[in-house]
Amino acid sequence: MTQDTDARERLVEAADRLFYARGVQAVGMDAVRAEAGVSLKKIYALFPSKDDLIVAVLRHRREQWNAGIAASAEKAATAREKLLSVFDFLDAWFREPDFHGCAFINVFGELSAGSEGVTQTVREQKEAFQLYVADLVRDAGAPAEVAPQIAILIEGAQTTAAIARSPEAAAQAKAAAITLLDAAGSAA
Amino acid sequence: MTQDTDARERLVEAADRLFYARGVQAVGMDAVRAEAGVSLKKIYALFPSKDDLIVAVLRHRREQWNAGIAASAEKAATAREKLLSVFDFLDAWFREPDFHGCAFINVFGELSAGSEGVTQTVREQKEAFQLYVADLVRDAGAPAEVAPQIAILIEGAQTTAAIARSPEAAAQAKAAAITLLDAAGSAA
DNA sequence: TACGATAGAGAACGATCGTTCTCAACGCAA
DNA sequence: TTGCGTTGAGAACGATCGTTCTCTATCGTA
Known part of the structure; x- marks a missing residue:
């Protein structure tokens, strides 16, 4: 049973590497199978179809994302700093050599028309993150309209960094977020 | 010869519809072939491979995009209004029933690892649009740093609207752009 | 040692894909 | 009319895919 969860983890991590690098x-x-070292029989015992494996990979990505966001927020004292630390997290990520975009956005573009489960998982992730941003915006004392604006900046920074291969999109988006927060602060 | 360009147009438009709706x-x-009513032989006479057809579709999308942006800018008097009219164009687009994201971003997510020509065409489009934004930002008298910020907002609005199925991302991004322009104006 | 369940390796299957080829129908110059 | 080049319809090809099946080796248990 524990070797089942071992195989499951190896599978999801191997599939994550391959899917992200080459496309699903x-x-x-x-x-x-070759990357994970797990037989096809076991793969299909753990995941009834490729779609289920894709969803499991996305859930795994979500955990990684949440952990990374939480880690960079931990060093920040105020809600405003926690919010802005997201952009520092992005900055480091964009500089990784094999970065090429948000896996959720990529998979959505690839499979949104074909797989309902995938589409729903991507949507859940983005909704959850919008709530995270909204909470921090509220705690920072900024008006609620600023939250979707900052979420849009975060989204746009990821696709811009991927397509233009420009990690500076993180710093640019961060500067914009600061302007938005400051303008809201002085208006309130 | 003219029927060659006829077939070419029908092909590109048919492929565009299918690729955008279902993924490439x-x-x-x-x-x-069925959608365009053009024989396979003629398809391969006009486009040596599927990749060439995809690139042609992307070029066609670029022309449509540029025409739409130009049309909505035409009604605007100032550079600032032209800039903001992009968000009105997005707003109308997001409300179309079959909208599901920017075709360039979708194709990039699907094929960036596999097709060099496709990747390059997507990059050209985004670069060209960034220049368009930068020109308008300069003409509006705003500092140059604002240009990539607004471009990121436009990019993020598209993926947010697609994934969250929320056309209001256009209005949210527009409000953010106004804040950025105003803050820059008062600082200058 | 003998036996039954299990699991891995990989062949097999049916479907689909991009691309090419065949063949018959057609249009047109001589 | 005859012959030739071109075209379209669709079969064919080779590759690859997701998924299943076969066969064999292994291992715990009696």
């Missing part, structure tokens, strides 16, 4: 549809189940 | 990899060349 470009990776066959046999490549996942 | 989910659409076979035979489906394109």
Whole structure:
């Protein structure tokens, strides 16, 4: 049983690497098997279909994302600093050599028309993150309208950094967020 | 010869509809043939490979995008209004029933790892649009740093509207852009 | 040692894909 | 009319995919 969860973890992490690097549809189940060192039989015992594996990978990505956001927020004292620390997290991520965009956005673009489960998982992630931003915006004493604006900046920074291969999108978005927070603060 | 350009147009438009609705990899060349009413032989005479067809579709999308942006800018008097009219264009687009994201971002997520030509075409489009924004920001008398910030807002509004199915992302991004322009104006 | 369940390796299956080829129908110059 | 080049319809090809099945080796238990 514990070796089942071991195999499960190895599978999800291997699939995550391959899917993110090459795209979901470009990776066959046999490549996942080779990367994870888990037999096809076991793969299909743990995940009834490739779609289920994709959803599991997205859930795994969500945990990684949440952990990274939480870690960078931990060093910040105020809600405003926690909010802005998201952009520092993005900055470090954009500089990783194999970064090429938000996995959720990429998968959404690839499969949104075909897989309901995938679409829903992506939506859940983005909704949850919007709530996270909204909470911090409220705690920072800024008006509620600022929250979706900052969330849009975070979203846009990711696609801009990926397509233009420009990690500076993080700093640019952060500067914009500061302007938005300051303008809201002085208006309130 | 003119019927070649006719077939070419029908092909690109048909492929555009199918690719955008279902994703590029989910659409076979035979489906394109059926939708366009052009024989496979002629398709491969006009486009040596599917990749070439995809690039042609992206170029066609770019022309549509530029035309739409230009049309909404035409009604605006000042550079600032032209800039903000982009968000009105987005607003109308997001409300179209079959809208589901920026085709460039979607295709990038789907094929960036596999097709060099596609990646490059997406990059060209985004670069060209960033220049368009930068020109308007300069003409509006705002500092240059505001240009990438507004471009990031436009990018983020598109993915947010697609994933969250919320056309209000256009209005939210527009409000943020106004704040950024105003803050820059008062600082200058 | 013998036996039954289990699991891995990988062949097999049916479907689909991008691309090419075949063949018959057609249009047009001589 | 004859012959030739071109075209379209669709079969064919080779590759790959997700998924399942077969076969064999292994291992715990009696």
